[in-house]
Amino acid sequence: MPLVPSYIKTLANYIPGKPIEDVQRELGLKNIIKLASNENSMGPSPLALEAIQKSMKLTHRYPDSSGYNLRKKLSENYNVKLDNVVLGAGSEGIMSTIMRTFLLQDDEIITAKNSFIGFRVLANASGRKVHWVPMKNYRYDLKAMSEKINEYTKIIYIANPDNPMGTYITREEFDDFYKIVPERVLIILDEAYFEYAQKEKNFPDSMKYRYDNIITLRTFSKVYGLAGVRIGYGFAHESLIRNLMKVKVPFEPSFLAQVSGFSALEDKLFIDKSLKLNGEGMNYLYENFSKLNVRVVPSVANFVTTVWNSPKQAKSIFEKLLKKGIIVRHLNSFGWTDCLRVSIGLKEENKRLIECLKSIV
Ligand SMILES: Cc1ncc(COP(=O)(O)O)c(C=O)c1O
Known part of the structure; x- marks a missing residue:
C-alpha cells in the first residue's frame, strides 16, 4: 500500500x-x-480590532468550542435558530468540515471548472469523483451542471458570486436549477461576497430560501476585513449543523477570531x-x-x-x-x-x- x-x-x-x-x-x-x-x-473593522486587543490577555484559555456568543449573535441577526449556525476557520474551514462529514466512498461532486481554487483543492483532496463543468460566458452553467446529476451525486458547490469572475447566478436561474436537484443532494452556496452583491435586485439571497439541503457559507474575510484571523460562518438545517459540529476541529475557530467576528457584526x-x-x-x-x-x-x-x-x-x-x-x-x-x-x-x-x-x- x-x-x-x-x-x-x-x-x-x-x-x-x-x-x-x-x-x-x-x-x-x-x-x-x-x-x-x-x-x-x-x-480590518476598527471595532473588531478593538475587541481583539481587549481579548488578547485571555489567549492562554481555550476558546468556547461551540462558539456560543458569535453563533447566538448571528442567529439573532439572521432570524434563525442557534442550531442553524456553524462557525469555522474561514468559510474554507467549514467547506473542509462539510467534505469530511457528508461524503461516502462512491459519492460524487459537481461544480464549475475554473471557479474558486479553495474548493478545487478540497474536492481533489477528498479523492471523490468531481464533475468539473465548464463555465459559459464566464458564468456558472447551471443547465450543464444539472445534466451531470446522477444517483451518486452528493455535493454541488456554487460560488455566488463567482471568484475569479465576479459574475453571479440570478434568482430565477437558481430557482429553475433547484427544482431539478434531488433533495438528497447537498448544495453549498458560497456567498463570500454577498455583502457586495446584495445590491443587485435579482441576486438570490440564499438566507431567504432556507431549504433543507442548502448550506449557505459567508465570511468575515472580505467586507469585514478579517481575512487574517480566519473566521467564517454557515447556515443550514439543524440536522446538518449538528453533524458538522461533531466533525469540525475542536476549538476552531480561535478565540480571537470569535470575538473579532462578534464585534465586526456591529461595525x-x-x-x-x-x-x-x-x-x-x-x-x-x-x-x-x-x-x-x-x-x-x-x-x-x-x-x-x-x-x-x-x-x-x-x-x-x-x-x-x-x-x-x-x-x-x-x-x-x-x-x-x-x-x-x-x-x-x-x-x-x-x-x-x-x-x-x-x-x-
Ligand atoms: C468564493 C470564495 N469563497 C471563499 C473564500 C475564502 O473565504 P475564507 O477566507 O472565509 O475562507 C474566498 C476567498 O477568496 C472566495 O473567493
Whole structure:
C-alpha cells in the first residue's frame, strides 16, 4: 500500500496571491500595493480590532468550542435558530468540515471548472469523483451542471458570486436549477461576497430560501476585513449543523477570531464605508479600463477580472505591474491564462494602478 494516496500525490498546491513581503524581498521594492487577494483595502473593522486587543490577555484559555456568543449573535441577526449556525476557520474551514462529514466512498461532486481554487483543492483532496463543468460566458452553467446529476451525486458547490469572475447566478436561474436537484443532494452556496452583491435586485439571497439541503457559507474575510484571523460562518438545517459540529476541529475557530467576528457584526459604519469605497473604486476602474481598451468581465464583488489578448500578454502585464510594485493576480492557476484579476483598492491605489497601466499598454 503506498503511503500517500494517488489523488494526494497529484494534487496541485493552493497558490495564493503573491504576499507583499515576497515582492519586497525578490524585487527590493518598498512602496508595494497588493490588489491580488480580494481583501478589504481599508483594513480590518476598527471595532473588531478593538475587541481583539481587549481579548488578547485571555489567549492562554481555550476558546468556547461551540462558539456560543458569535453563533447566538448571528442567529439573532439572521432570524434563525442557534442550531442553524456553524462557525469555522474561514468559510474554507467549514467547506473542509462539510467534505469530511457528508461524503461516502462512491459519492460524487459537481461544480464549475475554473471557479474558486479553495474548493478545487478540497474536492481533489477528498479523492471523490468531481464533475468539473465548464463555465459559459464566464458564468456558472447551471443547465450543464444539472445534466451531470446522477444517483451518486452528493455535493454541488456554487460560488455566488463567482471568484475569479465576479459574475453571479440570478434568482430565477437558481430557482429553475433547484427544482431539478434531488433533495438528497447537498448544495453549498458560497456567498463570500454577498455583502457586495446584495445590491443587485435579482441576486438570490440564499438566507431567504432556507431549504433543507442548502448550506449557505459567508465570511468575515472580505467586507469585514478579517481575512487574517480566519473566521467564517454557515447556515443550514439543524440536522446538518449538528453533524458538522461533531466533525469540525475542536476549538476552531480561535478565540480571537470569535470575538473579532462578534464585534465586526456591529461595525455598520465600517461596512457602509467599505461598500461605498468599493462601488466608487469599481466605477473608476471600469471607466479607466475602458479608456485604455482593457476588456473586463462585469463584476458584483470587490474585484474585477480583466481579459487580455493572450496568456503571454497577461503574463507580461502582470510582471510589468509587479516591477512597478503592484501585485495583481494572474489567473493561470485558476485556468484563465489570459486573465488578470484586480481587487478594488483605496482611491490612491486604484489611481496608481491605472497610471502604471497607462505607461505599460
Ligand atoms: C468564493 C470564495 N469563497 C471563499 C473564500 C475564502 O473565504 P475564507 O477566507 O472565509 O475562507 C474566498 C476567498 O477568496 C472566495 O473567493
